[in-house]
Structures are given as structure tokens and as C-alpha cells.
Amino acid sequence: MEAIKRKKRKEKIVEIIFLICASVAVLSVLAITFFVFYNGLAPFVTNSYPLWNFLSGVEWRPDSNLYGIFYMIVGSVFATFGAILIGVPIAILTAVFISEMASSRIGKAIRFAVELLAGIPSVLYGIFGLGIIVPYVLKISPFAQGESLLATIFVLAIMILPTVVSIAETSIAAVPKEYREGSYALGASKVQTIFRVVLPAGRSGIMTGVILGIGRAIGETMAVMLVCGNPIAGIPTSIFSQIRPLTTNIALEMGYASGVHQQLLYSTGVILFIFIMIINFTVNKLVKQKVGS
Amino acid sequence: MSKSFKNVLVALLVGATVMTFAGCSSSGSTTKTAAKVSGEINGGGSTSVQKIIDAAGSEFTALNPDVKFTYSGTGSSDGIKGATAGTYSFGCSSRDLKAEEKGNLTELVFAYDGIALIVNPANKVTNLTKAQLTSIFTGAVTNWSEVGGADAPIVVVSREDGSGTRTAIEELLGFSGKLKADATVKEGNGNVQTTIAGNANAIGYVSLTFVDKTVTAVNVDGVKASVDNVLNKSYALSRPFLAIYDKTKADPATLAFLDFLMSADGQKIVTDEGGITVTK
Numbered sequence: 001m002e003a004i005k006r007k008k009r010k011e012k013i014v015e016i017i018f019l020i021c022a023s024v025a026v027l028s029v030l031a032i033t034f035f036v037f038y039n040g041l042a043p044f045v046t047n048s049y050p051l052w053n054f055l056s057g058v059e060w061r062p063d064s065n066l067y068g069i070f071y072m073i074v075g076s077v078f079a080t081f082g083a084i085l086i087g088v089p090i091a092i093l094t095a096v097f098i099s100e101m102a103s104s105r106i107g108k109a110i111r112f113a114v115e116l117l118a119g120i121p122s123v124l125y126g127i128f129g130l131g132i133i134v135p136y137v138l139k140i141s142p143f144a145q146g147e148s149l150l151a152t153i154f155v156l157a158i159m160i161l162p163t164v165v166s167i168a169e170t171s172i173a174a175v176p177k178e179y180r181e182g183s184y185a186l187g188a189s190k191v192q193t194i195f196r197v198v199l200p201a202g203r204s205g206i207m208t209g210v211i212l213g214i215g216r217a218i219g220e221t222m223a224v225m226l227v228c229g230n231p232i233a234g235i236p237t238s239i240f241s242q243i244r245p246l247t248t249n250i251a252l253e254m255g256y257a258s259g260v261h262q263q264l265l266y267s268t269g270v271i272l273f274i275f276i277m278i279i280n281f282t283v284n285k286l287v288k289q290k291v292g293s
Numbered sequence: 294m295s296k297s298f299k300n301v302l303v304a305l306l307v308g309a310t311v312m313t314f315a316g317c318s319s320s321g322s323t324t325k326t327a328a329k330v331s332g333e334i335n336g337g338g339s340t341s342v343q344k345i346i347d348a349a350g351s352e353f354t355a356l357n358p359d360v361k362f363t364y365s366g367t368g369s370s371d372g373i374k375g376a377t378a379g380t381y382s383f384g385c386s387s388r389d390l391k392a393e394e395k396g397n398l399t400e401l402v403f404a405y406d407g408i409a410l411i412v413n414p415a416n417k418v419t420n421l422t423k424a425q426l427t428s429i430f431t432g433a434v435t436n437w438s439e440v441g442g443a444d445a446p447i448v449v450v451s452r453e454d455g456s457g458t459r460t461a462i463e464e465l466l467g468f469s470g471k472l473k474a475d476a477t478v479k480e481g482n483g484n485v486q487t488t489i490a491g492n493a494n495a496i497g498y499v500s501l502t503f504v505d506k507t508v509t510a511v512n513v514d515g516v517k518a519s520v521d522n523v524l525n526k527s528y529a530l531s532r533p534f535l536a537i538y539d540k541t542k543a544d545p546a547t548l549a550f551l552d553f554l555m556s557a558d559g560q561k562i563v564t565d566e567g568g569i570t571v572t573k
Contacts, residue, residue, distance in 0.1 A: 064470040144446040144494045233474035256455025
């Protein structure tokens with residue numbers, strides 16, 4: 001009897017430990033949300049800076065009391081969109097190659113390289129971008145500097161590869177063998193099978209990979225900060241224009257900012273937060289709809 | 294399980310022991326400082342010196358645990374006023390005092406700040422005047438040919454807003470709030486330097502200590518950017534960092550702090566925080 005009781009108590013304790021561990025993530029997300037929103041909404045609640053000017057302004061000059069982030073929102077969206085446009089097709093085709101076409105040895109080698117890519121710290125992507133991509137862009141750019149939307153897109157496209165490849169690969173591998181066999185039995189070629197059967201069947205997993213890729217691209221800071229140029233004003237009008245994404249605005253100035261300036265950097269964080277939530281919700285819905293149909 | 298647990302314990306113990314010894318040796322070397330003082334030091338003034346004074350202050354309170362040290366970055370003019378009125382134990386200024394401000398204040402130069410204008414080594418421009426520099430940074434001049442260089446666009450590289458170096462150069466060249474909108478902004482002296490080294494048409498500014506072979510420092514008004522020229526005041530883009538106090542009212546803790554600031558340890562902090570020391 002005693003032994004059973006003790007065992008039960010032990011179980012209970014372990015369960016509590018698990019619960020505590022699980023709540024770390026939940027509490028963190030709540031704390032971060034509260035902290036960012038509390039500080040970020042303060043300047044608009046206390047009327048120390050008008051919300052509309054903040055959202056629609058195209059100039060960020062703290063010393064002249066001008067805090068507009070519209071051009072940063074545009075920059076962030078363009079950079080993310082561009083990175084997805086280039087990165088996702090490459091990633092999906094890589095995943096297809098690894099799981100459907102390559103011999104197991106080559107597949108393993110590629111998978112290893114992709115995993116290694118995922119482990120490289122983002123500041124090194126930035127240095128790579130600054131040392132290789134920026135000078136190259138400078139050669140083809142009509143402007144005199146290589147820091148640009150294009151350079152940012154290239155760096156981000158490479159950075160999202162590991163996320164999208166590994167998740168797409170997993171979902172392609174999860175497509176039942178019978179689907180492929182059925183397709184072959186109907187006389188379809190390998191390529192037809194991949195594009196008509198395997199990819200559609202694995203689309204929900206692939207979409208998940210794309211969402212996470214978008215999340216990574218819009219939230220990336222260190223690498224982008226080195227290659228985007230961070231101008232203090234101006235909506236990007238060309239792929240060679242410099243941009244200042246929302247993330248780098250915060251990282252650049254948080255160290256020195258104080259007062260309203262600091263609060264408005266938190267506000268920038270709020271906008272970033274809202275963006276990421278919108279992206280997650282819409283694409284989640286998209287996936288559900290597609291799977292349902 | 295118990296065995297691996299034991300291993301972890303041993304490792305922890307060894308680690309703790311090593312750390313304790315390391316702690317002893319490092320604190321041992323600094324005990325030679327003079328008798329401990331106590332009291333409250335509240336300084337205030339220039340924001341440019343904040344990093345140096347904060348670092349020196351925390352080192353000083355580590356040596357004198359009974360001292361409470363605060364420094365408020367409120368601007369040079371406020372520092373001078375506060376030192377005169379006695380609201381600050383000492384004030385800091387990153388500019389020379391005007392004649393009417395001097396009163397019976399004692400001025401102590403504890404560091405210098407020098408800023409070098411750097412260009413790519415491929416650039417043939419070797420000298421720029423202060424007026425030319427102002428035009429370049431505000432965007433009035435956009436081509437190197439306008440200032441004696443090749444026919445190529447000028448790429449302006451700046452530090453981020455709030456950086457002490459940026460504030461200093463904007464004040465010294467007089468373009469506060471007027472930096473051209475499409476200037477490339479880089480975080481930190483090192484990033485600016487890398488950018489200039491990689492772009493033949495770029496110009497930027499860094500603390501004097503960051504100039505190396507990958508970039509060329511241009512002469513300003515014909516004077517070479519060097520520590521010597523900062524010290525003999527011939528280089529235009531430099532300024533003194535001053536501590537100011539009223540000798541008749543200063544308390545022992547404040548005087549001890551200023552002594553510490555001028556000591557070898559204090560001057561090392563000046564170097565660590567990017568300033569130029571008074572004594573070479």
C-alpha cells in the first residue's frame with residue numbers, strides 16, 4: 001500500500017515539473033506581449049506622439065521629433081515577399097530532389113549541408129552578405145552603394161532555405177507510397193507524379209514551412225542590418241533602393257534611445273508583432289481551407 | 294545515475310574553486326588604491342561622456358562600496374549650470390566653457406574625443422574643409438568632382454541616431470538634424486569602417502582609434518587626423534571632455550573620484566570607452 005502511495009506521489013511531482021516546464025513558454029509569450037504592448041502603446045495613450053503620424057510617416061529623425069515608420073513597413077514587406085519569391089521555389093525543389101530523386105548518398109550530403117546552413121549564426125549571414133553580396137550588387141546597381149533591397153532579399157532567401165527545405169522534405173516523405181505507385185500505374189512519369197500527386201498531397205506541410213520561412217524573414221535582424229542600408233527616410237522605389245526594416249530600426253537605436261524615442265521603438269515592435277500574428281493567422285486559415293476542400 | 298551525478302558535482306566544485314582563486318587574484322591587484330571614501334556623488338551634464346563616466350563610476354564604487362554614484366546625461370550646458378549652482382557634485386562638458394560660464398569653476402580635462410573622416414583608399418581626395426564636409430553630409434554636394442575628386446557619386450555613411458560619435462560630428466560640423474535622407478546608416482564604428490573599405494565612393498566618420506590600413510583618413514582643413522593634432526588642438530574635429538567643479542564646495546568623495554579618473558586605471562577606462570587619454 002505504502003509503496004503504491006509513494007509511487008503515486010512521485011508521479012504527481014514529476015507531473016508538476018512537466019507542467020512548470022510547459023508554462024515557461026506560455027508565461028514568456030504573455031510576458032513579452034504585455035511588455036512590448038505596454039511600452040509600445042504608451043506614447044499614443046499619453047498623446048506624446050500621434051499614432052497616425054507614426055504609422056504614415058516616411059521619415060525617422062528622432063533629433064527632429066519625426067518618427068514615421070511607413071517606409072519601414074513597406075521595406076519589411078518587400079524584403080520578405082522577395083525572399084519568399086526566390087527562396088521557396090528553390091527550397092521546395094531541393095526537398096523534392098532529396099526525397100524523390102537523389103541517391104541516398106547524395107541526398108544525405110545535401111541534407112547535411114542544409115542542416116549546417118540552419119546552424120550558422122545569423123550575424124555570419126550578415127557578414128557573408130556584406131562581404132560578397134553587397135559588392136556584387138554594387139557592380140550591377142545604378143546607385144553608388146550595394147546595400148539594398150536586393151541584397152537583403154538574397155540574404156533572407158538563403159536564410160529561409162533550411163526551414164522550408166526540412167519541413168517540406170518531411171511532408172513529402174510522409175506522402176504514402178501508394179499514391180506514387182497509383183500514379184505510376186496510370187502511366188504518369190516521375191516528374192508528373194511529383195508535381196501532380198506528391199506535392200499536392202504534401203501541401204499542408206509545405207505551407208507550414210513557408211509560414212515559418214515568412215516568420216523568419218520578417219523577424220530577421222542581425223544579418224539584415226548589415227546589408228539593408230538603414231536610411232533615415234524614403235519608401236523604396238527600386239530593387240536597388242536601401243531599406244530600413246522594422247527589426248533593424250529597433251536593434252540599431254535601442255542601445256542609446258531614451259524617453260519618447262525609446263517608447264516608439266517599442267511601438268515599432270508592436271507593429272512587427274501584429275504583422276507576424278496576421279501572417280500566422282491568415283496562412284493557418286489558408287492551410288485549413290485547402291486541406292478541407 | 295549516481296555516478297554521473299557525482300561527476301557533475303566534482304566538475305562544479307572544481308569550477309567554483311578555480312573561479313574563487315581567479316576572483317582573489319584579480320581583486321588582489323587593485324587593493325593598492327588609497328583609503329576608502331564614502332558619501333554621495335551625483336554628477337551630470339554631457340551625454341557624450343556618459344559611457345566613460347558611467348564605467349569609471351561603477352569601477353570606483355566597486356573599489357569604494359560606501360559611495361553612491363549617479364550621473365545624469367542632461368547636456369553640457371546643464372552640467373556647467375549644475376556645477377555652478379552646486380546641484381551636481383561635478384558637471385561634465387564636451388565643449389570648452391564660455392567666458393561667462395567660468396565663474397570660479399575648476400576645469401579638469403580628463404579625455405579628448407577625435408573623429409576621423411574616412412574614405413576608401415582608392416579615393417584621390419586627401420583634404421576636405423569643414424564647409425565641404427557639411428555640404429556632403431547634408432546632401433548639398435553629391436559628386437566627388439565637386440570637391441576635387443573623380444566624377445563619381447558620393448555615398449554618405451553615417452552612424453545610427455543616438456550614437457555619441459554622430460552627435461559629436463553633427464555638432465562640430467553644424468548639421469544637427471539635417472543628415473541627408475538616403476545616407477547609409479551603420480551600427481558601430483567597425484561597421485562603418487568595413488563599409489568604407491568596400492565601397493570606392495563612400496565617406497564616413499569613425500572615432501580616431503578606428504582608423505586602420507583598410508581606409509584613408511582625409512585631412513580636415515589641411516590638418517591630419519592624429520592623436521597629436523587632437524592634443525595640440527589643431528585638428529578641427531575634436532573636443533575636450535571636461536569635468537568641472539567648484540573647489541570651495543567639492544566634497545572628498547568627488548575629489549577622490551576625479552583623482553581616480555585621472556589615474557592610470559581611470560585613463561584606461563577612457564581608452565576602453567573610445568576616448569583619447571590626456572597623457573600619452
